Amino acid sequence: xxxxxxxxxxxxxxxxxxxxxxxxxxxxxxxxxxxxxxxxxxxxxxxxxxxxxxxxxxxxxxxxxxxxxxxxxxxxxxxxxxxxxxxxxxxxxxxxxxxxxxx
Amino acid sequence: xxxxxxxxxxxxxxxxxxxxxxxxxxxxxxxxxxxxxxxxxxxxxxxxxxxxxxxxxxxxxxxxxxxxxxxxxxxxxxxxxxxxxxxxxxxxxxxxxxxxxxx
Numbered sequence: 001x002x003x004x005x006x007x008x009x010x011x012x013x014x015x016x017x018x019x020x021x022x023x024x025x026x027x028x029x030x031x032x033x034x035x036x037x038x039x040x041x042x043x044x045x046x047x048x049x050x051x052x053x054x055x056x057x058x059x060x061x062x063x064x065x066x067x068x069x070x071x072x073x074x075x076x077x078x079x080x081x082x083x084x085x086x087x088x089x090x091x092x093x094x095x096x097x098x099x100x101x102x103x
Numbered sequence: 104x105x106x107x108x109x110x111x112x113x114x115x116x117x118x119x120x121x122x123x124x125x126x127x128x129x130x131x132x133x134x135x136x137x138x139x140x141x142x143x144x145x146x147x148x149x150x151x152x153x154x155x156x157x158x159x160x161x162x163x164x165x166x167x168x169x170x171x172x173x174x175x176x177x178x179x180x181x182x183x184x185x186x187x188x189x190x191x192x193x194x195x196x197x198x199x200x201x202x203x204x205x206x
Binding site: 016018021022024027030031057058091092093094095096097098100101102 | 117120121125126127128130133157193194195196197198199200201203205
């Protein structure tokens with residue numbers, strides 16, 4: 001058994017539109033969401049966003065705690081996926097609308 | 104002819120997802136957007152949001168400059184409408200997804 005702290009995720013019922021919009025309103029986090037959507041799965045740090053590792057970790061955490069992404073630890077990395085089913089159920093159209101935006 | 108300064112609105116082409124999400128990420132502005140969507144048209148100040156008039160004016164301006172709402176001066180008031188056609192064309196589903204969120 002490892003000693004890693006479990007990553008906390010809100011349940012679908014606890015996801016709030018205010019937190020989701022706050023998470024998505026940051027340009028770096030929006031870029032992360034676009035990339036995760038494009039790639040399906042993505043290890044933290046793969047993106048070249050010109051921000052420090054700790055800043056990137058912070059952004060992923062904000063997205064996770066808002067319920068936008070799911071993070072699964074794999075070794076020393078984390079695999080990120082969009083919580084598309086949850087977001088589509090709660091806010092139908094929101095995610096697709098955002099991902100349709102010109103980059 | 105009046106001396107009122109014309110209210111500036113971005114053209115559809117100038118609306119950016121980053122600005123829209125920033126505008127919507129504030130809880131008071133989100134509440135304004137929900138109310139304008141419910142009412143169709145709404146004069147500034149009709150909402151009871153427990154913020155000062157100047158704060159409310161600021162929030163409406165952020166929404167207008169981001170391209171989320173259209174403001175039309177009528178006498179000393181402003182009539183606000185959602186730029187639904189523009190937002191639906193640019194980010195299909197975004198607005199409906201946000202408005203579908205539990206209040």
